[in-house]
Amino acid sequence: MIVTLEVNGEPCAAEVAGFESLLWVLRERLGLTGAKDACLQGECGSCSVLLDGEVVCACLVLAADAEGARVTTVEGLAGGSEGELHLVQQAFVDAGAVQCGFCTPGLIVAAAHLLETRPGAGDAEVREALSGNLCRCTGYGAILRAVARAQSQATQGGAP
Amino acid sequence: MHIERPEGLDEALAALAADPHATLLAGGTDLMVEVNLTHRRPASVVALRRVPELREWDERMIGAGVSWARMESGPVTGLAQLARTVGSPQIRAVGTLGGNLGTASPAGDALPWLAALDAEVVLASDRGRRRLAWDEFLLGPKRTARQPGELIVGVQLPEALPPHQAFAKVGVRQAMVIATVNCCVVRDADGATRVALGAVGPTVRRARRAEALVSGTVRPSAAVLDRFEALVREEIAPIDDHRASAAYRRHAAGVLARRTLERCWS
CATH class of the missing domain: 1.10.150.120 ([2Fe-2S]-binding domain)
Incomplete structure (x- = not known):
């Protein structure tokens, strides 16, 4: 299925298979490898992203249930064209x-x-x-x- | 996998009526761990986070979709105390009260509070609603009385919440920890006291003989507290597992129950 999201301010659509997590979609479908793939059980926080303004573990979000969500990853924090860090x-x-x-x-x-x-x-x-x-x-x-x-x-x- | 994302309660109940064995997804903090680590693959999912009715919270009823984060900053002492001990901020942002009930872990942190309050679980299907006492709903480890096609709508609270409520939990660290033992004690204005403990049996349990000993308007003496601790230890059925020995749990249960009871008197 196609899931539409707003990621780091940009609208995007990703092809999502059955049980993929938001983390998998960010990393493997959208090429955003900032959020890390580690414990896959919400213990380590290395996949933390903002989902509609809340910090969540992207590994525990079913991508298919993130339809319409606003996602900010670490890549979306650094500002502007000059590559200024957050x-x-x-x-x-x-x-x-x-x-x-x-x-x-x-x-x-x-x-x-x-x-x-x-x-x-x-x-x-x-x-x-x-x-x-x-x-x-x-x-x-x-x-x-x-x-x-x-x-x-x-x-x-x-x-x- | 087929997914339904209903945006209202009626729509959710219709989706469940059409597919009564669909797996329910709320915060995902239990289900997705199974998907990621044990490769659980439900055939169909009904995702509940868009259902506004489940997030309602009034004096007598807390919606199943209320998150730990809201409970933590909410007005109810015991509930706020226990919510603060669940997982991490990331887990509390999405995990829900209904999820804690639906998963029915013997260590679920909201369960001792619900048991101490004699709360009821409200279930709905497209055929109507029913209310079950907490001990009619929780049947065993990860087993509940929820029937196919039913949804946990929320919990019904007693008319007056106890003015004294205390929750405590022991685990290997402060954050991100499943309870080795958890305990909630509540004391009503008239002195009636109720004590519930988790992770010390197949489901949360009440220590009713211990409750009877300390209920009343006289502050328990040290000797009564000693007897109270001993009764709590007699009334539970802990097991040895990878988190702790039965002997440790029995000891900790007495200590936690005494401590939370004392907090209800301070």
């Missing part, structure tokens, strides 16, 4: 919050959503918001520093 992406670079990088797209999507919906989130709220995204390299310290940096830039327009 505030959160730049903060991850600056804080050295990336090691192997596999969890990074999911964390960036979750952190960008947090910044957008609850810009003043405190430390406990940030940890809670990122609790569905596993990282096996960093120990999370640098990731939390990156989010704090992005928050500070978003609210004060300057680095901490």
